Amino acid sequence: MILTLILVSPITSVAFAEDSQPNYVVLPVEVREAEVRVVEQVPQSISIPPHALAPFVGRPLLMDEMSGIPYGRALIGVGGQSMWGQFNQFLATDLPESANGLYTTFRPGKEILDPASGQTLAITAAFLGIARLDQNNDVAKLTLIESDQEVMVGDRLMPFHEAPPALALTPVRSNADINAYVVQSSGSVGGSGSYSMVIISAGLKDGIDAGDILDVFSPGRQLLLTDQVSTIIRKGSEPCQPRRESLKMPGARLLGCKERTPSSRELTGRSSELIDLPEEKSGELIVYRAFDQVSFALLLEVDREIYVGDRVRASRS
Secondary structure, three states: OOOOOEEEOEEEEEEEOOOOOEEEEEEEOOOOOOOOOOOOOOEEEEEEEEHHHHHOOOOOEEEHHOOOOOEEEEEEEEEOOEEEOOOOOEEEEOOOOOOOOOOEEEEEEEEEOOOOOOEEEOOOOOOOEEEEEEOOOEEEEEEEEEEEOOOOOOOOOEEEOOOOOOOEEEOOEEOOOOOOOEEEEEOOOOOEOOOEEEEEOOOOOHOOOOOEEEEEEEEEOEEEEEEEEEEEOOOOOOOOOOOHHHHHHEEEEEOOOOOOOOOOHOOOOOOEEEEEOEEEEEEEEEEEEEOOEEEEEEEEEEOEEOOOOOOOEEEOO
């Protein structure tokens, strides 16, 4: 006996044999209608992984971290160089003991001063690289196995300790009531642009922490308005008698940051006017490491170059 299954409709099928009556099977029907569902969207906090920040921020150091830690002193390159880089050997003295035979090389930097009070906030230190001990004597021989900058005579070495894994940075608008300044920037010439590193004069004691976003303001400048009198010589009716005319033309100039401001006495009678311009927001920064009195930060999108002395405040919007 041959059975054949015939699909009659989407909801009905027929099964029959050659010598029998058709047997109908009615399938269940389910009717669906459109339905609107409301799903509450929970905002996800954005985090910046450490590897995304590493190319921009380097390895921030302060001499405060090395306080009380013994250190050695780089003497000279094995080949007599006064400056050497990665994979070069060099000599050093007064090396403290290192459990893993590795040393952090660093160079003391500049004092960071509070622009308002003149107080010393911290002393920077430049991370140079990591050196491996090859021969341990009174004058030791080492190899620079990792280098961010070239090492020079007199640079210092301290035992290397593996840093704890860096945590992801979660950006958040800071509510700290601060009135800080940019006190150091990575720009060696001129100002600093987007994704440059700066140091600000506020830290943990001021309520600043890693991930805080702050606004940067360019200081207000002064506009000097003047009326300049120019003499114009026009061709007269007589070839040898030109006609002279005085023409008063308004002029405007922004005074430089270090330019002396004219006194009111100097401006009197000169048809000049001095106008104070308000400070303007020039960009934002995110703090990626906070110390007690200073913080290292990365400039985000900026509208103009950021200079040492620019103000830093929490957003008021």
